Amino acid sequence: MSALTSLTLKAALDGLKSKAFSSVEITQAHIDAVAAARPLNAFVLETPEKALEMAAASDARLAAGSAGPLEGAPLGIKDLFCTEGVRATACSKILGDFNPQYESTVTANLFGDGAVMLGKLNMDEFAMGSSNETSAFGPVINPWKVKGGNQSLTPGGSSGGSATAVAADICLGATATDTGGSIRQPAAFTGTVGIKPTYGRCSRWGVVAFASSLDQAGPIAKTVEDAAILLTSMAGHDAKDSTSLDVETPDFASFVGKSVKGLRIGVPKEYRIDGMPAEIETLWEQGIAWLKEAGCEIVDVSLPHTKYALPAYYIVAPAEASSNLARYDGMRYGLRAEGANLTEIYENTRAQGFGAEVKRRILIGTYVLSAGYYDAYYLKAQRVRRRIADDFDQAWETCDALLTPTAPSAAFALGERMADPIAMYLNDVFTVTTNLAGLPSISVPAGLDANGLPLGLQLIGRALDEGTVFSLSGALEKAAGFRARAEKWW
Amino acid sequence: MSKENTIKGRTGDWEIVMGLEIHAQVASKSKLFSGAAVGFGAGPNEQVSLVDAAMPGMLPVLNKFCVEQAVRTGLGLKAKINLKSRFDRKNYFYPDLPQGYQISQFDQPIVGEGEVLVERDDGSSFVVGIERLHLEQDAGKSIHDLDPNATYVDLNRSGTALMEIVSRPHLRTSEEAAAYVKKIRAILITLGTCDGDLEKGNLRADVNVSVCRAGGYEKFRQTDDFKHLGTRCEIKNVNSYRYIQQAIEYEARRQIEILEDGGTIIQETRLFDPTKGETRSMRSKEEAMDYRYFPDPDLLPLVIDAAWVKEIEASLPELPDAKKARLQTQYGLSPYDARVLTGDGDLAAFFETAVAGRDAKLIANWIINDLSGALAKDGLEIANSPIPASDIAELVKLIETDVVSSKIAKVVFEHMWAGEGSPAAIVEKRGLVQVTDTGAIEAVVDKLIAANPGQAEAVKAKPQAIGWFVGQVMKEMAGKANPAAVNAILKARLGVE
Amino acid sequence: MAVDAATVRKVALLARIAIPEESLEPMAREIDGIMSWIDQLNEVDTDGVEPMTSAVAMTLPLREDVVTDGAVVEKVVANAPKTIDGFFVVPKVVE
Ligand SMILES: [Mg+2]
């Protein structure tokens, strides 16, 4: 039933509504596709029985005319989301076989709207990584390969499983999270659409925390419209999350296809960095031209503190993470190692349970918060963060949205950057700024590089102005006419 | 600087200086950041939500009532209310600290500087500066004695709201420290923000003790420079007045001895062992604490409305200091009586219920001496007094109307305490009515004088000896004779003035 | 070098992560490299800039003091490595 798996979410929902096929049918088609795609290592847990059960319930609701907006659509769920009764590990050994007794608000919203869960998706351990290589379950393999090559490429990270599953047509859409670019960079590396909404749009309740002030959930989808449909369901005020925004969630899909005439698009000169491949530069110019053709006005803007975003991020995120991950101590759940005394038990549990990158970030975070360094590092970074946010505020005086590349390169080979943490961190140079400022930003596939690998462009909007972001990315998607799919090799 | 604040050492005089951190559990129904119940006596982990157990992805949401109680208490301490404050994480590992951090307030507490007037037992008073009051989470409970090889953890208390009230180092003696805690307790109970139950650990004190050479404290007060004070040790969680005093006295002696032997005091946390009356070090030294405080990113700045603070202020009850002053002027009570009645036992409400139409001094005496003594002996609080205020009033009325003598009233009180009913009923049932009938008294007096001529002669020579006859009359009449009448009749019969 | 093996040892103890003695030095070098890269933040003039601790310009919401949770012992201890009678059983803590 490959026809059913190649549908967009929108087309599938229409088909389900018109009874062209049932949820059980489309779910089974995806279950089979998931099983066939195991070489990609996108799923760390397949839940076919649960999926079919949910699908059957969806079919009953469809028949009864009480269908929700996502009724019957099979989705993949990043393993960072706690799913009641279904193992959640954040792809870390430290959580062991953690069986959450609760459902995250975001997944509860999706399932409440009728979505079906296919299983849990691979990711970097605790969402710390940009290549999905820090996962305790091993790396995800990008469905895309260099034209004529056979080398395994990274799908990006941390939501590498989500991006891969969507790109490989083994789910209709997926949940993901983005702390420094973890939705947008993998979307760019896999030819999919990924949006990180305004901080506070999606509840963080039930999502394993990495860096609380930066973490935001969002979807990875096949099209801009699909992303809009998913985000509409995922978002919403949640009294259980003190940082959740108490605002209405608009029907984001209604913005896709809207005219963008007259919108002012800022092009930040600081995003032209040394060593960026010419093809990305060219694609960016192409994107500017497309939006101009669509009636937008292009303005040059400056975001002078851009280059400080990554170093500021590598203070703030590890600091928060060092504290957020203190609860993984082997006392109430997860792994507990042996030791001669309590301190040793803690130390061994955490040494065995966390992978190298997570340990590195916990140590950095602990260091920058420790006595004597707090002001020099943490406070300094938070002040720089304010300047970065101020840069954007300044930009909004002359433009309505910003257009930039999503990542400074296309997907690279697995193992290529693992030895050099800073080189790895640089993947997020264009995405991390909006996490610091809390702004909505989307990656839209815009073309292929000379190797035949997808490249993405990023649109950044004002806080809570996802509507404009969706209109613009819809226009970009239409102009780019990106239809390429990874050739199936698995 | 008074001499009594110094301690003699081998090498000279020393002074103790103390500051207290009082942890007062907020009298809320639910926890500071979760909807789990707060209470005492529930089964293990029954009052625990997934937030309190720090499950992955769980988030805190602040309890409005707890914020209100902190503001209320701050106003009661005449302290500055900070309209903008913040919650921070205090990071450390311990099995009963599920998150691996305590949510507390570090550099922007909800309440700033204030002050408390504290009275000593001799009636003199002193002011203790309050540095701050902040809200924070309590930890869970580790139980070490259920299993020789394991520790059991119950998180029922984890996440319960505490107000930490930090004093300035303005306390000089162990008695002052105890009096300060009593005063804070009285304020909290009056405000209703904490039940003040020391036994349940709802009010606990950490005592910071240091010693310095005589004169050091005065210099500290003049300059506010801590270099004039010694290195302090923090004695954790002392939960009775007696233990507070014992712990301080032991700790001060320990520090003086170290210093006189040429040693130095290491700043550390110590534990008071009530069975040994000693303090001992709690944490090994290589494990110097570094709590890595930083603003909790799961919570936003706490901003409270000035109008709300005004509203809370308008709803404050009469505080102990004001009440004490009023009791003195309104009822003519002595400063001592007024202080005891407004002390941490909160006897004042009981007093004011009983006093209507009665002799205030008598009512105060009965409450302060007899009733309080009986309550203390049975470990009861005034709120649980088996004798209602109306019965104390009735008893005093019986005295005032000469139905019983003060002496017989003590007997009546014993029966009241034993639960035999109202004073009037007891007097009735037990025939304790005072005999004021002069005929009956005269008969007994005449009989006794006739039977003891020698004693009668002696009284004529030495009138003070009349007491012997008074005693005999009372004995003969089972103590029920009106003492004034007995005296008058005896004097008349024996012809003495 | 600002971050040396001793620093890593101290930080690792604070973070309760066992690091073998022979890994302290390489780890120190790695972290020191990252910290040196981070040091470029000092180029930014942040005098008088209010630190940004949250991405939303909002104040803390408050909830009513109502018991809405708890009484879920089975859920609380469902994933415990060891539990008896509703308690978490943890390694012996010596105080
Ligand atoms: Mg303390």
Ligand SMILES: [Zn+2]
């Ligand atoms: Zn405290």
